[in-house]
Structures are given as structure tokens and as C-alpha cells.
Amino acid sequence: MQIDPSVVAAFTPTGKLRASINLGNPILANKDPESGEPFGVSIDLARAFASKLRVELELIVFDTAGKSVEAVGEDRADFGFFAVDPLRGEKIAFTAPYVLIEGFYLVREHSSIKTNEAVDVPGNRVAVGKGSAYDLFLTRELKRASIVRAPSSQAVVQTFLEQNLEVAAGVKQQLEADAGKTTGLRLLGERFMVIAQAMGTPKSRGHAAAAALAEFVEEMKTSGFVADALRRHKIAGAGVAPSVR
Structure with a gap:
């Protein structure tokens, strides 16, 4: 994959390649508790893209998807890692997905809610991370249940418990980890959505830049880079998205 100098310039208006990193999705990014440095699949991809462009990388880290x-x-960052969503697509040019992630509902053990369909009824309140892919999706899809927005994806289960809500929604692995700290919670038996995680750059950078980023993602999938990153970081419950080549 050869990168034209004009494309490199489009990605680096400040002289560095600024990657927007969202710590709200533990499948893709986390923070080392000792060093405080971010690590994960998205960081590996960011470094690989900077290497491809032969430029210095700057990681700009956020605690929520919305801020990222x-x-x-x-245009405060040059590219990032997001769940594909039409609203976000108004300003961001997305690549094809590189990873597919499952979204699940969490309820209390004694809850009468047994299926996904039983969530969307009057009186049910669903906790979501503000600005997350689940927030955007469920805002469109839920017609009778109401949505309660937690400050971040990490705070969803805490909000669910503190406000005595009926349902929590989020990344399966995050919900499982949080549920493991509290007795009497269970996941429903099937996912309510599959989140397509892609890379994206501001549309203002132009078609050539968007095309170069899209080509990079395909290369990372077909070369086995993404699959290796998922294994290296011991990520379960997420899979490499199919190539669109």
C-alpha cells in the first residue's frame, strides 16, 4: 500500500498524526493501571497506520465514545475508532468495519424480562452510556421503553443499580465483567445488535484520505493483523469483520 504525500499532508495538518482513542469500549482500548498508558486493538492499529504514513503518532484519549x-x-483529531452510525457519518468518513461486537441487555435475576422483545414496553427504563453506539441505536429503535443515559459506558451498571432501573444495555464483555462484581444479575439470552467498529476521518480531509484509510483497514484485516491483535489482547466475543475487497 503506497501513500501519496498529499494524503499524508491531509492526515497531519499539525505535523503529527492525532488518533482519537475511546476508553469507553474495553474490547478496543484500556488503560494500564500502573503506567496509565492506553493499550488495545485500536492503539495497535493507530501505531500501524502512523508507521504506514511514516509520521509521529499522538494519542488523544477520551473516556467516552461521544467525546471521541x-x-x-x-477536526481536533485526524482519525479515530468508532461504531458506524448514520448520525456520526454526517461529519466522519467511515471505513468498512474491522471488528464486529455484540450488544446485550442485562437485568436482575428475578426480573420478568426474559427476551429482547420484552424490554421495549411501557415502564421499562434502559441504562445506556451517553453518546455510545447503543444510545444512538436504541434511541431510534425503542418505541415504548425509556432511556436513562449514564455518564459513560463504564458507569452503565452502576447507574442501573443506583437508580433501580429495569435494564442495562452495553458491550457484552463490559456487562459480564460488571455483573461479576454483583450477585443477582443476568444477561438476556441473545444480542440485540451487532456493532460494526470502523475507523474514520473527518470528511473535510477529502476523498483521497478517506480512501487511503479504508484501504489500510482492508489490509489489516486480510493480513491477519486485526485477528492477531484480538488474540494478543485476549479479547473474546468480538470477531474480525469480513473483507470488502
Whole structure:
């Protein structure tokens, strides 16, 4: 994959390649408790892209998806890692997905809610991370249940418990980890959505830049880089998205 100098310039208006990193999705990014440094699949991809462009990488780290999206949409970062969503696509040019992640519902053990269909009824309140892919999706899909927005994806189960809500929604692995700290919780038996995680750059950078990023993602999938990163970081419950080549 050869990168034209004009494309490199489009990605690096400040002289560095600024990657927007969202710590709200533990499948893709986490923070080392000792060093405080971010690590994960998205960081590996960010470094590989910087290496491809032969430029210095700067990681701009956020605690929520919404803040990460805003940074790219407002040209405060040069690219990022997001769940594909039409609303986000107004300002961001997405690649094809590189990873597919499952979204699940969490309820109390004694809850009468047994199926996904039983969630969307009057009186049910669903906790979601503000600005997350689940928030955007469920805002469109839920017609009778109401949505309660937690400050971040990490705070969803805490909000669910503190406000005595009926349902929590989020990344399966995050919900499982949080549920493991509290007795009397269970996941429903099937996912309510599959989240397509892609890379994206501001549309203002032009078609050539968007095309180069899209080509990079396909290369990372077909070469086995993404699959290796998922194994290296011991990520379960997420899979490499199919190539679109």
C-alpha cells in the first residue's frame, strides 16, 4: 500500500498524526493501571497506520465514545475508532468495519424480562452510556421503553443499580465483567445488535484520505493483523469483520 504525500499532508495538518482513542469500549482500548498508558486493538492499529504514513503518532484519549467522536468531527483529531452510525457519518468518513461486537441487555435475576422483545414496553427504563453506539441505536429503535443515559459506558451498571432501573444495555464483555462484581444479575439470552467498529476521518480531509484509510483497514484485516491483535489482547466475543475487497 503506497501513500501519496498529499494524503499524508491531509492526515497531519499539525505535523503529527492525532488518533482519537475511546476508553469507553474495553474490547478496543484500556488503560494500564500502573503506567496509565492506553493499550488495545485500536492503539495497535493507530501505531500501524502512523508507521504506514511514516509520521509521529499522538494519542488523544477520551473516556467516552461521544467525546471521541466529537474530536474527529470537529477536526481536533485526524482519525479515530468508532461504531458506524448514520448520525456520526454526517461529519466522519467511515471505513468498512474491522471488528464486529455484540450488544446485550442485562437485568436482575428475578426480573420478568426474559427476551429482547420484552424490554421495549411501557415502564421499562434502559441504562445506556451517553453518546455510545447503543444510545444512538436504541434511541431510534425503542418505541415504548425509556432511556436513562449514564455518564459513560463504564458507569452503565452502576447507574442501573443506583437508580433501580429495569435494564442495562452495553458491550457484552463490559456487562459480564460488571455483573461479576454483583450477585443477582443476568444477561438476556441473545444480542440485540451487532456493532460494526470502523475507523474514520473527518470528511473535510477529502476523498483521497478517506480512501487511503479504508484501504489500510482492508489490509489489516486480510493480513491477519486485526485477528492477531484480538488474540494478543485476549479479547473474546468480538470477531474480525469480513473483507470488502
